Amino acid sequence: MNRKNFLSLSTGMVGAGLLAGVPKPLMAMTDFTGSSNKNNAGNITLKNVLLETGFESDEFEITATKTSLFVVEIRDGKIFSIQPNSNLKDAIDAKGYLMLPAMKDMHIHLDKTFYGGPWKARSKKQKSVVDMIKLEEKIIPQLLPHSTERAEKIIELLQSHGTDFARSHCNIEPTSKLDSLKNLQQAILNKKNSFGVEIVAFPQHGLLYSRSEGLMKEAAQMDIDFIGGLDPTTIDQNMTKSMDLTIRLALDYKKGIDIHLHESGESGLKTIEYLTELVMENPTLKGKTFVSHAFALGRLEQPKLDQVCANLAEAGIGIISTVPIGKSVMPIPTLYKHKVKVMTGTDSVIDHWSTFGSGNMLGKANLLAQLYGWSDELALSRCLRIATDDILPLDDKGEQLWPKAGDAANFNLFKASCSAEAVARVPQVRARYYNGVEQKILIS
Numbered sequence: 297m298n299r300k301n302f303l304s305l306s307t308g309m310v311g312a313g314l315l316a317g318v319p320k321p322l323m324a325m326t327d328f329t330g331s332s333n334k335n336n337a338g339n340i341t342l343k344n345v346l347l348e349t350g351f352e353s354d355e356f357e358i359t360a361t362k363t364s365l366f367v368v369e370i371r372d373g374k375i376f377s378i379q380p381n382s383n384l385k386d387a388i389d390a391k392g393y394l395m396l397p398a399m400k401d402m403h404i405h406l407d408k409t410f411y412g413g414p415w416k417a418r419s420k421k422q423k424s425v426v427d428m429i430k431l432e433e434k435i436i437p438q439l440l441p442h443s444t445e446r447a448e449k450i451i452e453l454l455q456s457h458g459t460d461f462a463r464s465h466c467n468i469e470p471t472s473k474l475d476s477l478k479n480l481q482q483a484i485l486n487k488k489n490s491f492g493v494e495i496v497a498f499p500q501h502g503l504l505y506s507r508s509e510g511l512m513k514e515a516a517q518m519d520i521d522f523i524g525g526l527d528p529t530t531i532d533q534n535m536t537k538s539m540d541l542t543i544r545l546a547l548d549y550k551k552g553i554d555i556h557l558h559e560s561g562e563s564g565l566k567t568i569e570y571l572t573e574l575v576m577e578n579p580t581l582k583g584k585t586f587v588s589h590a591f592a593l594g595r596l597e598q599p600k601l602d603q604v605c606a607n608l609a610e611a612g613i614g615i616i617s618t619v620p621i622g623k624s625v626m627p628i629p630t631l632y633k634h635k636v637k638v639m640t641g642t643d644s645v646i647d648h649w650s651t652f653g654s655g656n657m658l659g660k661a662n663l664l665a666q667l668y669g670w671s672d673e674l675a676l677s678r679c680l681r682i683a684t685d686d687i688l689p690l691d692d693k694g695e696q697l698w699p700k701a702g703d704a705a706n707f708n709l710f711k712a713s714c715s716a717e718a719v720a721r722v723p724q725v726r727a728r729y730y731n732g733v734e735q736k737i738l739i740s
């Protein structure tokens with residue numbers, strides 16, 4: 297390893313109380329699972345950890361990713377130091393596996409999944425969202441008795457693919473009232489030592505259409521994080537009234553916003569533009585407002601799309617896309633060009649809406665690469681960001697960004713030589729750490 301790489305990797309060490317160049321002796325650990333303190337935060341040392349240190353290039357392009365082996369010391373669940381590799385006798389052997397940041401699944405429905413229950417394909421009977429609402433009125437009561445257990449199972453599926461955090465939408469509607477939320481919160485509590493969840497209170501049957509305002513107010517006081525929404529024109533039949541109420545709920549209860557917007561035509565665009573105006577008028581919502589799906593963006597001509605994306609970026613509104621293939625391909629390259637926050641999730645892993653979810657965020661990064669033809673070393677490596685909430689080991693120039701001292705020790709070990717290979721090949725997770733504690737990989 298050259299000196300520049302070492303210095304760049306050890307920048308955080310001074311902040312962590314070490315003198316540059318004079319590393320403290322590393323802690324000797326004997327237990328492979330590491331030790332953990334009362335808060336379930338690990339104190340461990342790993343050796344033979346493969347980390348990315350830069351790019352190699354020729355006159356035309358980036359041709360390869362440079363890596364080296366390191367010793368990574370973790371204290372109180374955080375990265376404490378990163379040092380040149382050495383054969384410490386009692387350190388955990390990472391076997392040369394590549395360390396990558398934990399994955400973040402930013403759009404999923406943990407509360408009403410079939411996962412963990414019997415196989416059931418999606419029915420062809422329901423053609424519209426209104427049909428789906430009618431179906432949910434029938435099946436949600438059947439799902440509720442199992443929903444805590446199945447939420448835990450699906451969390452285990454996500455964990456098995458290296459995900460440590462999810463943003464889960466949770467039904468708030470007159471059928472389940474607040475029971476979907478209570479059951480989900482029980483599952484989250486049961487998994488709190490190994491998985492984090494933020495909740496979107498989601499009026500799945502229409503905020504106005506199902507008269508869910510009262511329930512949403514109750515839910516907003518039950519430790520949720522975002523106010524959800526659903527197609528304010530086609531379902532609620534009154535876009536401005538529905539969006540005004542959504543904004544009011546978010547402001548009154550100091551929450552973010554994350555709405556489902558499937559409307560792909562003019563009404564979808566009008567909603568995005570109206571929401572953008574409202575957020576500009578209420579700057580506390582900047583950086584806390586998201587539109588999930590936003591299919592309307594996929595139908596715009598380039599000049600209009602550029603203008604809408606620039607406005608979204610200015611308003612700090614993020615787009616959460618499941619990276620659809622087929623007829624509703626999204627303009628993700630343009631969103632990135634305008635520096636709009638883009639995230640993805642595995643959505644309905646298997647339920648009455650969809651059967652194709654894998655729960656694998658690295659798989660989403662792979663899909664992104666394939667769909668947009670990003671197959672060179674640099675472009676592949678950049679695709680990882682959609683799976684990790686924008687955390688990348690290297691910046692576009694090859695400067696090291698992650699891990700740094702002080703970062704949460706939430707990461708995965710993969711048998712891969714670099715991020716680009718991991719995105720292209722989607723290897724299995726070999727080991728997973730949450731707050732520096734190794735987690736068992738359970739697959740149901």
Ligand SMILES: [Zn+2]
Binds near residue numbers: 403404588643
């Ligand atoms: Zn959804």
